[in-house]
Amino acid sequence: MDLKLKDKVVLVTGGTGGIGTAIVKAFLAEGAKVAFSSTSQKKIDDLLPTLQAAEGQVAGFVADLNKEEDIKNLVESAKAYFGTLDVVIPNAGYEGKAHPVQDMTLELFQQTYMLNVFAVMLTLKYAAPILIEKKSGAVVVIASAAAYEPTAGNSAYVSSKYAVAGLTKCVALELGPVGIHVNYICPGPVDTPMMLRIEKDFFGDTMTHEEAMAMLAGTYAMDKRYAKPEEIANAALYLASEVSAHTAGMGMHIDSKVSPTS
Secondary structure (H helix, E strand, O other), X not given: OOOOOOOOXXXXXXXXXXXXXXXXXXXXXXXXXXXXXXXXXHHHHHHHHHOOOOOOXXXXXXXXXOOHHHHHHHHHHHHHHHOOOOEEEOOOOOOOOOEOHHHOOHHXXXXXXXXXXXXXXXXXXXXXXXXXXXXXXEEXXXXXXXXXXXXXXXXXXXXXXXXXXXXXXXXXXXXXXXXXXXXXXXXXXXXXXXXXXXHHHHHOOOOOHHHHHHHHHOXXXXXXXXXXXXXXXXXXXXXXXXXXXXXXXXXXXXOOOOOOOO
16 A cells, blocks of 8 residues: 655654654655654764665754753754655653652653653644644654553653643644644553663563563463564554544554453
8 A cells, every 4th residue: 555655754753762763764665754853963873874765865853852942943953954844753752760659759750741741742832833834744643552551650651641642632633624634652562672671660670571571461462572663663654644634633552452442
């Protein structure tokens, strides 16, 4: 199926992370032009040679997504480099720290919300006018299955994903009437460095990676494994394309867990 993404300009935040890199590669493979952010120039320089992109097809920008000015500059730089934006994918996220509520601090909550919620809002704040002017485009927010599944001891991360799901649904109602379809993806555990950090945070040294995966994915209906980053990227391709143009405000689960909310 031709998703008609060739020459579309895509902005991906957190493009040098596990899921982010898979998304960047997937859109480049479809012939799209991709701007992505990273926290360091070294990460950008390490990634670019691996992408096998055509000249002028991809550009990386250093941005601290904890800072509004950096987010504004990122959107403006991507637009200046490629001339426009067609697809916006707020992907960057932070797993937070697991603590029972009596041990939680405001600082930890704010840190988690800054990247998982406020950075998404600010990315859309500065990118939306570009899409509105064109009266077309797509937004695909990378949220989490945690937006539907509370976890004891993980209130900062889980509540931030509930929040970003609500934010995305509101933006879908705002932008839908002008021709922009807005959706979000809710991955379960994904085989990335972030997932290894989550295992360490929850289980310390009491479990191996294989044991932790067996516990966290053991209730799944199919492979009893974590999702692959490429599987998240494939969902992003679909939701970014005109194939899904009549889909708005949807949270797409990417796991094999049977859930009453699915």
